[in-house]
Amino acid sequence: MIFDGHSDIWTDVAIKTLNGEKDIIRRYHLDKLKKGNITGSIFVIWIDPPYTDQPYKRAMEIVDSIKKESEYIKDSILIARSFDDIEKAKREGKLYVFIGLEGLSSIGENLNLIDYFYDFGARHASLTWNEENALATGVRGNPQRGITELGKKAVRKINNKRMLLDVSHLNEKSFWDxxxxxxxxxxxxxxxxxxxxxxxxxxxxxxxxxxxxLGGVVGINSFNEFVHHDIEKQDVRMLVQHIEHMANVMGIDHVGIGMDYCDFLDDSSMSSFSQQETSYTKGLEDASKTSKLLIEMEKAGFTAEDIEKVAYKNFHNIIKKVIG
Structure with a gap:
């Protein structure tokens, strides 16, 4: 079992739905997820370049695409809204997917839209992607700018809704805020x-x-530019060294998996944040290879219990604690 804390598959669903395709997850993703032993994930609504100048419109296109795709995945994927849904998916032999919000540029200054997305099924949110917005500042924004007063209200609202609050992509000032x-x-x-x-x-x-x-979890990321500056060292063994370092600094109970595979994204999105010819860590080219990370952890001396914690238990624990 593996829980992947971050996937952009909804982006692919939106792109292909708008191009007139149907049954996209089954046709393009399901086999890879199963081969990689991924049993659950957070699929995020991400305002993908080149649509960042119309974030609300793009978010609604993705929401509409999810609604359409939901008709085709009923027998294979359960859209989860609680920890109990994880157990239900297991009993039914389905993958479970939480809907997430990677950045809230789509809401502008309207915090009531968080309620809309929650009612739609979202149980996860981050304040920004790489950009500055009305709530906070991403890693490509002004390093002196943190979260705004409205952003503080958004944090409290996300807490009160019992959604997972995600700090990936925030700049350091926003992180500490x-x-x-x-x-x-x-x-x-x-x-x-x-x-x-x-x-x-x-x-x-x-x-x-x-x-x-704070009792949180960090999901290890397979995007190659975050693994090592030396292209030759951007491999699964180096990624395991990140897990080792996290475990030493945080304790093994706070380390998870958030692979961020980009193999299905097109150049118009990738060129905005990727500087290399490929985006993957060698050995982890797509979701079908995910279990290789656990094999390398075993080779590195992690115990079976530690590997289970990183693979899914730590994320399950925080889902149970926060979402309920």
Missing amino acids: VAYETDSPIIASHSNCKHLCDVPRNLSDEQLKKIAE
Whole structure:
């Protein structure tokens, strides 16, 4: 069993739905997920480039695509809204998917839209992607700008709705603003360690410790530019070193998986954030290879119990605690 804390599959669903295709997850993704032993995930509503200048419109296109796709996945995927739904999916032999919100640029200044997305099924939210918006500042925004007063209200609303609050993509000032504002555990669904690869999207040891202190989880990310600056070292063994470092800094109970596979994204999206010819960590080219990470963990000396915690138990625990 593997829980992947971050996937952009809804983006692919939206693109292909708008192009007139149907039954997209079954045709393009289901076999890969099963081969990789992924039994659950967070699929996010992400405002993908080049649509970032019309975030609300794009979000509604994705919502509409999810509604259409839901008719085709009923027998294979359960859209989860609670921890009980994980157990239900297991009994029914289905994958379980939580709907997430990767950034809230789509809501503008209208916090009532969080209620709309919650009612639609979203149980996860981050304040930004890479951008600055009305709530907070992403890693490509002004480093002196953190979260706004409206952003603080959004944090409290997300806490009160019992949604997972995600700090991946926030700049450091926004991260610390959120950490001091929240009264609930936080996650970084798809981030690695600055200690091993110093890029803005990765987390410092101080940030890792804070997430652990708050009872949160960090999902290890397979996007190659967050693994190592040396292309030759962007492989699954190096990614395991990130897990080892997180475990040493935070404790193994706070490490999970958030693979962020990009194999299905087109150049118009990828070119906005990827500088290399490929986006994958060698050995983890797509979702079908995910279980290789666990094999490498075993080779590195992790116990069976530790591997289970990273694979799914730690994320399950925080889902049970926060979402209920």
